[in-house]
Amino acid sequence: MSIDPNGDVTIQGVSLRSLPKVSLHDHLDGALRPATIIELADAAGIELPETNASKLGAWFRSQSDSGSLVKYLKTFDVSISVMQTAAALTRVSREFVQDLAADGVIYGEVRWAPEQHLAGGLTLEQTVEAVQQGIEEGEEAADRDGHSIRVGQLITAMRHTDRSLEIAELAVAFRGRGAVGFDIAGPEDGFPASNHRAAFDYLADNFFPVTVHAGEAAGPDSIRSALIDGRALRLGHGVRIAEDLQVVTEEGDEVQVQFGDLARWVRDREIPLELSPSSNLQTGAIAAWGKTLADHPFDLLYQLGFSVTVNVDNRTMSGTSLTRELALLVEAFEYDLDDLEAFQFNAASAAFLPVEEREELVEMIAEGFDI
Numbered sequence: 388m389s390i391d392p393n394g395d396v397t398i399q400g401v402s403l404r405s406l407p408k409v410s411l412h413d414h415l416d417g418a419l420r421p422a423t424i425i426e427l428a429d430a431a432g433i434e435l436p437e438t439n440a441s442k443l444g445a446w447f448r449s450q451s452d453s454g455s456l457v458k459y460l461k462t463f464d465v466s467i468s469v470m471q472t473a474a475a476l477t478r479v480s481r482e483f484v485q486d487l488a489a490d491g492v493i494y495g496e497v498r499w500a501p502e503q504h505l506a507g508g509l510t511l512e513q514t515v516e517a518v519q520q521g522i523e524e525g526e527e528a529a530d531r532d533g534h535s536i537r538v539g540q541l542i543t544a545m546r547h548t549d550r551s552l553e554i555a556e557l558a559v560a561f562r563g564r565g566a567v568g569f570d571i572a573g574p575e576d577g578f579p580a581s582n583h584r585a586a587f588d589y590l591a592d593n594f595f596p597v598t599v600h601a602g603e604a605a606g607p608d609s610i611r612s613a614l615i616d617g618r619a620l621r622l623g624h625g626v627r628i629a630e631d632l633q634v635v636t637e638e639g640d641e642v643q644v645q646f647g648d649l650a651r652w653v654r655d656r657e658i659p660l661e662l663s664p665s666s667n668l669q670t671g672a673i674a675a676w677g678k679t680l681a682d683h684p685f686d687l688l689y690q691l692g693f694s695v696t697v698n699v700d701n702r703t704m705s706g707t708s709l710t711r712e713l714a715l716l717v718e719a720f721e722y723d724l725d726d727l728e729a730f731q732f733n734a735a736s737a738a739f740l741p742v743e744e745r746e747e748l749v750e751m752i753a754e755g756f757d758i
């Protein structure tokens with residue numbers, strides 16, 4: 388098999404892009420179309436590092452290849468700078484949904500941090516409303532094109548600021564009006580989830596679903612804090628849970644592994660890992676294992692029975708799509724359609740939706756993969 392220039396691949400005679408998929412870890416400010424950034428920057432009088440869409444796309448990709456999470460996060464200053472009005476937020480959210488639909492995604496969760504979109508004078512509530520407006524326009528536009536898609540918002544607080552309780556209250560206030568969950572993002576190392584205990588207590592009191600970026604730029608201790616302080620139902624990446632595993636012997640396909648208590652808990656409780664292959668490579672999250680995708684502990688975690696899901700993290704920064712991430716895994720680990728279907732079942736089961744709706748997604752996936 389080979390990945391075509393659009394990032395698609397034909398596997399067992401089927402286009403991967405055409406198959407139903409679920410996208411759980413997908414940042415709004417990491418998914419802007421370069422052409423849209425240029426138009427919005429032009430209108431707002433903002434200077435960009437490149438003014439041609441393909442060159443700007445290439446700039447994002449090269450900045451993101453630095454191997455440092457901090458440098459990678461700097462590219463967001465550019466995308467966030469053009470997302471400071473209600474109209475801009477609505478437009479990028481609409482395009483976010485349309486791009487997912489065109490990639491075969493049937494359900495997505497978009498995460499973004501309202502506190503980063505107040506420079507133009509919007510209130511926190513207005514930012515959430517503007518994004519919701521765009522999501523609904525995108526769902527309707529996709530519907531008209533014959534793609535059925537639904538997208539929920541994950542309201543994100545930043546680890547290095549102190550507004551998490553306010554953001555948690557915002558998320559709960561928008562339950563039933565677009566918000567399906569809460570997340571914390573930003574620099575992980577040095578900013579533990581325990582700093583946000585009040586926000587997590589509030590969310591737990593309100594039975595509001597939480598995912599936490601953890602096990603990306605920091606190791607098992609950060610995952611422990613996400614689970615204990617954050618009561619996280621999913622782990623944003625969580626890839627460094629593999630540091631709590633010790634490979635004892637490896638003979639061909641037979642791997643003997645010793646589990647730490649934390650890894651055993653995450654595996655046995657089926658706490659979903661929002662793994663993002665390209666991003667994990669670019670941010671150095673898998674540096675302990677190697678420098679290529681084939682070194683990613685994705686396959687080890689999958690074979691050991693962890694609930695692995697495949698994600699894009701930031702489509703613009705990594706120049707990727709969910710189809711392309713799956714194709715890269717097929718290339719690295721020779722997965723077949725049954726494996727890819729298993730990842731989609733895991734993601735559907737992990738969605739922050741009522742159980743009936745998750746079951747519907749599972750049915751749609753089973754139907755789509757039944758070829």
Ligand SMILES: [Zn+2]
Nearest residue numbers: 414600623700
């Ligand atoms: Zn992320």
